[in-house]
Amino acid sequence: MSEDLFNKKIKEKFKDYMPPVRDDVWDKLKKNTPKPVFWTWWHQYALPLYALLSTGAIVFLLSKNYFTQEKEQLAENQPSVVATANRDSIFIYKKDTVYIEKITYITTGKDRNHDETANWKKMYLTVNEKFQRIENQINSNTVGKTLTNETEKSENQPSEIKIASSDQNLAETQPKEPVKEEEFKELILPDAPPKSRQDSIINQKKKFQWPYTRFGIAQEFDLKGGQSIGAMIEMFLFKNLSVGLGGLVTRYKEVEYENPRDFNLSTGKVFETLFAGGLPASYDQISDIKIKTTFFELPVGVNLYFPLHKNLKLKMHYGSHFDIKTFQSVKVETYKDEEETYTVFQNQREKSGFHNLVFGTGIQYEKNRFALQITPTYIYNFKEVDYLKTGGKFRLNTQLYYRIK
Amino acid sequence: MKKKSPQKEISEIVAGCKANSQSAQRKLFEIFSRKAMGICSKYAASEYEAEEMMMDGFLKVYKNIGQYNDQYDFGGWFHRIMVNASIDYFRKHHSRLEFVEIKVAETSAFDDSKIDLLSVEEILEFVRKLSPVYRAVFSLHVIDGYNFKEIGEMLHIAESAVRSNLSKAKHRLQGWIEEYISQQEKI
Numbered sequence: 213m214s215e216d217l218f219n220k221k222i223k224e225k226f227k228d229y230m231p232p233v234r235d236d237v238w239d240k241l242k243k244n245t246p247k248p249v250f251w252t253w254w255h256q257y258a259l260p261l262y263a264l265l266s267t268g269a270i271v272f273l274l275s276k277n278y279f280t281q282e283k284e285q286l287a288e289n290q291p292s293v294v295a296t297a298n299r300d301s302i303f304i305y306k307k308d309t310v311y312i313e314k315i316t317y318i319t320t321g322k323d324r325n326h327d328e329t330a331n332w333k334k335m336y337l338t339v340n341e342k343f344q345r346i347e348n349q350i351n352s353n354t355v356g357k358t359l360t361n362e363t364e365k366s367e368n369q370p371s372e373i374k375i376a377s378s379d380q381n382l383a384e385t386q387p388k389e390p391v392k393e394e395e396f397k398e399l400i401l402p403d404a405p406p407k408s409r410q411d412s413i414i415n416q417k418k419k420f421q422w423p424y425t426r427f428g429i430a431q432e433f434d435l436k437g438g439q440s441i442g443a444m445i446e447m448f449l450f451k452n453l454s455v456g457l458g459g460l461v462t463r464y465k466e467v468e469y470e471n472p473r474d475f476n477l478s479t480g481k482v483f484e485t486l487f488a489g490g491l492p493a494s495y496d497q498i499s500d501i502k503i504k505t506t507f508f509e510l511p512v513g514v515n516l517y518f519p520l521h522k523n524l525k526l527k528m529h530y531g532s533h534f535d536i537k538t539f540q541s542v543k544v545e546t547y548k549d550e551e552e553t554y555t556v557f558q559n560q561r562e563k564s565g566f567h568n569l570v571f572g573t574g575i576q577y578e579k580n581r582f583a584l585q586i587t588p589t590y591i592y593n594f595k596e597v598d599y600l601k602t603g604g605k606f607r608l609n610t611q612l613y614y615r616i617k
Numbered sequence: 618m619k620k621k622s623p624q625k626e627i628s629e630i631v632a633g634c635k636a637n638s639q640s641a642q643r644k645l646f647e648i649f650s651r652k653a654m655g656i657c658s659k660y661a662a663s664e665y666e667a668e669e670m671m672m673d674g675f676l677k678v679y680k681n682i683g684q685y686n687d688q689y690d691f692g693g694w695f696h697r698i699m700v701n702a703s704i705d706y707f708r709k710h711h712s713r714l715e716f717v718e719i720k721v722a723e724t725s726a727f728d729d730s731k732i733d734l735l736s737v738e739e740i741l742e743f744v745r746k747l748s749p750v751y752r753a754v755f756s757l758h759v760i761d762g763y764n765f766k767e768i769g770e771m772l773h774i775a776e777s778a779v780r781s782n783l784s785k786a787k788h789r790l791q792g793w794i795e796e797y798i799s800q801q802e803k804i
Binding site for chain 1: 636637638639642646650651652654655658659668669671672675676679680702727729732733734737740741757758762787791794
């Protein structure tokens with residue numbers, strides 16, 4: 213009976229007990245509350261939507277560019293076709309197979325005393341003349357017929373070209389008295405162009421052209437106070453397509469947690485496990501955790517440019533930021549037997565390498581050798597790393613380039 | 618302008634929380650945070666622990682509010698969620714502590730009228746001095762009215778262990794209260 217009365221009186225005391233709550237509790241709580249549907253939707257589908265729109269824009273611009281180029285090329289090569297096409301708004305392409313056969317007559321011993329240069333010039337002019345004739349015939353739609361049947365054979369005409377349709381008997385075009393291989397080797401040398409000219413032709417063809425390259429500095433900012441700075445190099449594979457590579461040092465804003473629990477709730481990691489190496493051997497309590505993350509990253513990407521105006525270009529960027537080294541500076545207060553200890557340590561995180569994708573669309577202003585780019589980018593972290601959860605965030609990327617030639 | 622009835626206001630807030638509206642979540646917190654703190658305080662060793670239990674409880678409320686049936690009293694549902702959150706916290710942080718089955722429960726004569734001389738804060742101070750195990754069993758049974766079987770299921774212990782731990786907790790509490798009052802009387 214007495215027990216019941218004790219319970220009853222205690223229960224009565226606590227019935228309307230409602231102690232005050234500190235003001236900052238809601239601020240801590242709201243970070244982890246479930247978010248509205250549109251918020252979740254934005255986080256989940258922003259990237260695919262962005263990718264879809266960007267891809268659509270690229271396909272549209274590339275196809276437009278391709279058809280314009282093709283039209284220009286056609287206008288250059290076959291003006292009659294384009295003229296017809298312009299009237300009817302239909303392009304007609306016709307392709308025929310044409311065999312070009314070159315017969316070389318080799319001069320014999322008595323001609324070897326002739327001036328070689330004069331012979332070569334003569335031969336060159338004759339071949340050129342023939343080509344011109346062939347081209348004229350193609351343009352006047354005579355392809356498919358034998359274009360040249362008559363050959364003028366004389367001692368002064370060492371070369372001849374024949375064009376024959378695929379069904380023509382090729383045997384007719386063979387030289388009647390074939391020259392033996394040994395004789396050919398011996399005799400052909402004097403008719404070849406001078407060696408110095410051969411070399412210059414080869415050199416012209418094989419000369420390596422260093423891609424259009426520019427160097428620059430880059431700076432990035434994110435909405436949470438993170439900053440990056442570094443150098444970039446950009447090489448153009450084509451007029452509007454380039455690859456970029458660089459080195460960036462990124463520093464996130466210092467993050468504070470009241471205690472390990474706050475850290476665990478916010479990051480999904482266990483503080484004591486993650487930083488076990490830097491914490492004191494024994495402690496009763498940990499509080500006031502401050503973490504500053506710095507890392508060296510390697511941005512790699514492809515850039516596409518589309519002209520907008522005189523000096524302005526639309527830039528689309530796709531790539532990734534590879535983490536090379538990551539450091540975390542950790543400050544904590546630990547308590548042991550009511551004695552407070554302040555600990556600071558550096559914690560090098562494991563290399564995370566490839567864990568994100570970067571997409572950006574911005575503008576470029578170019579003047580003389582300088583180019584200024586402002587590109588809002590979206591970085592999607594598809595793999596969770598020690599200091600970063602999966603998900604995306606926006607960064608503003610600014611780059612200033614200098615063209616070296 | 619006609620003022621909304623409290624029940625209607627709660628219904629609207631609950632509907633907002635079901636749609637994950639942050640303003641509705643905040644209103645719910647403003648209305649129920651003190652009540653939640655009162656529930657969690659009895660299970661916590663400090664105000665800090667009580668705040669953590671309360672935050673866990675609110676997160677559970679927000680996440681599971683879709684399961685709440687409007688036909689029942691929201692206050693009762695909320696109370697149960699807060700107690701469960703406190704017990705979950707207790708299990709998570711005091712799992713190393715073992716429940717001791719005491720063979721003979723100690724009994725002694727205690728003048729129940731002495732409780733009237735104390736404020737709720739003073740009683741809470743004594744409850745917080747109890748070990749986590751005694752505090753959980755005592756609060757669940759004496760203040761929140763759970764029976765031994767329910768407590769056993771919640772804490773995963775035998776009913777007999779619940780009885781013996783409760784008896785020991787009460788005995789300690791009564792001893793501290795008597796001592797405190799006698800000191801007060803001397804002063």
